[in-house]
Amino acid sequence: MTSAERTEDLIRKARRTTRVDVDERIMARAETALAQRKQAHPAHQHTSGLIRRIIMNNNRIRLATAAAVMAAALLGVYALTGSFDGASITVAQVREGMEGIDWMKIINEGDTVGDGRVELDMFSFASRVHIKTDMEGRTVYQDFQSGKQFHWTPGSDSIDESPLDANREFARGAAGPFAMMDQSLRLIQAERDAELTKELGTRDGRQVEIWTAQWSNNGAGASRTLTVYVDTVEKRPVAATFEHGQAGGGSYRESNIEFEYPEVGPANIYQAGAPESASIVSTMKK
Amino acid sequence: MSDERRLLRGLYQGDAAALRQIYLRYKDDLVTVATSLVGDFHVAEDCLQDVFVQLASEPRRIRRNLKGYLLTAVVNRARDHLRRTQTRSKYYGNLENAPGMADDPARDLAGRDDLTAAMQALDELSEQQREIVVLHLQGGMRFREIAATLNLSINTVQSRYRYGLERVRQLLAKKEVV
Numbered sequence: 001m002t003s004a005e006r007t008e009d010l011i012r013k014a015r016r017t018t019r020v021d022v023d024e025r026i027m028a029r030a031e032t033a034l035a036q037r038k039q040a041h042p043a044h045q046h047t048s049g050l051i052r053r054i055i056m057n058n059n060r061i062r063l064a065t066a067a068a069v070m071a072a073a074l075l076g077v078y079a080l081t082g083s084f085d086g087a088s089i090t091v092a093q094v095r096e097g098m099e100g101i102d103w104m105k106i107i108n109e110g111d112t113v114g115d116g117r118v119e120l121d122m123f124s125f126a127s128r129v130h131i132k133t134d135m136e137g138r139t140v141y142q143d144f145q146s147g148k149q150f151h152w153t154p155g156s157d158s159i160d161e162s163p164l165d166a167n168r169e170f171a172r173g174a175a176g177p178f179a180m181m182d183q184s185l186r187l188i189q190a191e192r193d194a195e196l197t198k199e200l201g202t203r204d205g206r207q208v209e210i211w212t213a214q215w216s217n218n219g220a221g222a223s224r225t226l227t228v229y230v231d232t233v234e235k236r237p238v239a240a241t242f243e244h245g246q247a248g249g250g251s252y253r254e255s256n257i258e259f260e261y262p263e264v265g266p267a268n269i270y271q272a273g274a275p276e277s278a279s280i281v282s283t284m285k286k
Numbered sequence: 287m288s289d290e291r292r293l294l295r296g297l298y299q300g301d302a303a304a305l306r307q308i309y310l311r312y313k314d315d316l317v318t319v320a321t322s323l324v325g326d327f328h329v330a331e332d333c334l335q336d337v338f339v340q341l342a343s344e345p346r347r348i349r350r351n352l353k354g355y356l357l358t359a360v361v362n363r364a365r366d367h368l369r370r371t372q373t374r375s376k377y378y379g380n381l382e383n384a385p386g387m388a389d390d391p392a393r394d395l396a397g398r399d400d401l402t403a404a405m406q407a408l409d410e411l412s413e414q415q416r417e418i419v420v421l422h423l424q425g426g427m428r429f430r431e432i433a434a435t436l437n438l439s440i441n442t443v444q445s446r447y448r449y450g451l452e453r454v455r456q457l458l459a460k461k462e463v464v
Contacts, residue, residue: 003455003458003464004451004452006458007404007454007455007458010400010458010463010464011404011408011420011424011454012423012424014318014322014401014405015314015318015424016321016327016330017314017317018313018314018331022331023309023313025335026331027305027309027338029335029339030309031305031342033342033343034300034302034342034343035302037343038300168328
């Protein structure tokens with residue numbers, strides 16, 4: 001066997017298989033969708049594919065850039081240089097401003113603000129809970145203390161309870177919001193040489209410092225720009241945006257992110273959005 | 287009527303047994319490809335769920351070649367995920383402890399450390415090269431099918447495959463795996 005053939009052989013053999021509880025969850029979801037289609041379209045409507053294509057091509061509902069990336073941008077300065085020359089707010093102040101935060105809410109509105117479609121991530125660093133809701137309203141409540149997760153899909157009258165994978169770490173092992181952002185950022189920025197700037201400005205009536213990181217996307221003129229708004233009083237990031245600059249000129253915004261720091265958050269999947277009428281179906285081993 | 291056509295017909299008619307057979311037949315290929323593309327097994331499982339919910343909701347989107355349709359759907363979801371997150375998880379670490387690694391005599395024969403090295407080498411490819419290498423070797427797609435799926439010329443597909451595979455081979459040679 002030549003070395004090229006051996007290489008191909010290794011890649012072929014590196015296979016995965018789904019977990020049994022995931023098989024059950026996926027089949028339950030797919031069978032529900034199948035039944036709903038059968039009920040809604042006893043005689044098949046051939047227009048559905050076209051309508052779906054039109055919807056999916058609509059810029060207003062393009063998938064948003066994940067909130068985690070925006071969060072990672074926040075402390076790019078720190079990751080690249082450890083400081084931000086000329087900034088009135090230092091990274092150390094932001095770190096201090098974020099100490100003691102329990103709940104952190106990241107609201108990603110995608111490329112369109114105000115259309116009611118958002119992607120939410122909520123983290124409780126005290127309770128070790130991560131709640132994620134995507135733009136379709138699908139909600140996952142992950143409780144890392146009890147090792148359980150709960151999945152709910154809008155329209156469903158059941159909630160799937162399943163064990164959290166033992167290898168999965170809460171917030172990728174970060175102890176708090178600052179560490180989470182810093183950690184994510186290091187991953188992303190490690191291979192990029194971003195140009196960093198800052199200026200004072202206002203946002204929603206409050207004074208903010210605007211931190212911007214821009215880097216070449218592909219060496220052919222395209223670029224990415226991350227802009228982070230840091231409240232000068234609270235010393236906390238309050239918003240971020242992510243823009244894609246096209247090689248031929250022009251740009252479009254992919255993400256609009258808001259950060260909130262609520263005192264309390266949802267205590268369970270029901271408070272996170274699932275209806276009280278939905279019953280929990282467990283796949284946990286007794 | 288071929289077995290695949292029979293399953294598709296069952297799916298059009300809302301037959302849950304047909305859906306389940308399709309799932310069991312293709313799930314491992316799909317989750318393997320998805321994991322290699324996004325670098326995160328859990329995200330890959332979510333991709334798989336989205337693909338099958340869409341399949342169940344709109345089976346008539348499939349004109350022919352069920353497996354090709356499913357792999358294309360996985361690629362599209364992987365791309366969506368990567369675009370949203372702007373990063374690909376360097377997930378593999380030691381495959382021995384990774385979730386979703388069921389016992390497999392073929393894998394044991396190959397050596398788990400070697401497999402881990404191979405997957406880590408895949409991490410070093412560009413997204414375009416990785417897609418083609420993974421679809422061909424793990425998804426079992428022919429170059430012609432990949433070209434049609436990705437809307438590329440077959441020469442481009444073959445060229446990216448050659449360069450990608452050579453890069454992986456060089457990285458493995460450095461570690462004395464090949």
